Amino acid sequence: MKLAITKNHIGSNILTMTHRNLLKTLHNPDSLSDVIIEPIIFTLLFGYLFGGVIAGSVHAYLPMLVSGIMVQSILNAASGSGQQLREDINAGVFDRFKTLPISPIAPLAGQLVGDIFRLFLSGVITLITAFLMGWRSTVNLPTLVAALLLAIFIGWSTSWIFALVGLVAKNAELIGSLSMIIILVMTFLSNAFIPTNTLPRFIQTIVKINPVTLTITAIRTILQTGSWGSNATMVLISGGIIILIFMPLTVFVYQRRD
Template sequence: MDLQTHRGNLFMNTATMAFRNLLKTIHNPDRFMDVIIQPIMFMLMFGYLFGGAISGNVKNYLPIIVPGILIQTMLSAASGSGSQIREDLDSGVFDRFKSLPISHIAPLAGQLFADVLRLTVAAITSLATGYAMGWRPASGLGGIVVSALLAIFIGWSLSWIFALLGLLAKNATTVESFSLMIMLTLSFLSNAFIPIKTLSKTMQVIAYMNPITYVITAIRQILSTGRLTYDALLVLIFGVAIVIVFAPLTVWAYNRNN
């Protein structure tokens, strides 16, 4: 088999596996909730419950909470990658894949590429909900698109970490519990829902040590200026670094399991 044919088969196998994982998301209510129901519920609940207390009214609170919910949703959607991989390993479906004439890496690659579409749906849902509540960023449509792309990329880069967790964990329950703990810790100990200056000194230090704080700050800057700021470039580099470090580790763990 020549190189071009091998690449073509890898692409088709990966696309097939990605489609399979998307179907699993659609037919699994828990996975579907991560990308559709959760961002809508959190945006409405946090916006109308805390908007008046934190910013005086919901409209003034939306520039704070929309980027926060967007990134929280990216974390939640990305964490689903590890759970799905672990479930497939536990069910033995990966053993069946090994008997098929497909690329060895296609099941893993299909999962990670399916995550891009899941993250895209989650980002659109988050931003559309904020817009329906009256959020109007100064950057206009261009800033919304750029911020969404940055959020999706960061979410996809984090998917590699959760995929590695899924490959190393003993069962799907462990992956889900650990992923939920990571998501809640990173999102709530940041500037996602409140200004950091309102926190105590100790909590401010913790929030500034949280990388998600800088991701949210970068997205807020894009939405207010319509341009890629210095913080946004740092966040982009951060995402690339995650992929460079964790992609080989995830492939290694995948080969060890298969």
């Protein structure tokens, strides 16, 4: 009987866990800063400090900056999956979930579904901040939404990697610190904030093979020209491959967890 109830209410279980994880984000200053504060700070900081040097003015720099900040912020928000999962595991919350008449997969699924809303909020905050600074989209609303959804998709696919790390690693703080360092290094070694032709040749080679560069280029092309392009297709395929690999792997590790 319990199994039948669990199957019939799995969708409701996942939504409940999603709501719980979103509330946890809202009441956790660290998690909230990753989603809301960071996009605002980085957009203001890079825009006003480096806009004049790199592009001649803040207004001229914003079309380049928006895509870089959006991808960086969404990836940073995605990294919160691993840290939040490990915090719940270490606090014994997941052990209590096992005693409830809910689907066993609901706590994990609720975390990953909640990430979609967190990533969406981070991307929208970036766009709003840039708009208030003077940036104006040169494409129509559906195209702008397509660029945002592509960034969210690649961020959500990356969430599965961080979720797996959260299940395997034992220290939540270490997960958060390493995730932030990796994302910052990969973002700065990309075309997010500066023209790559100004870099030394060996760094240009690193930038070209950096997957973050591919993602930013795809989104920048959509935002500036309105065209989808082969880069966007490659990002879509790459995100799908990540999900196909890490979703079943993460679920397997989660189900085998003691």
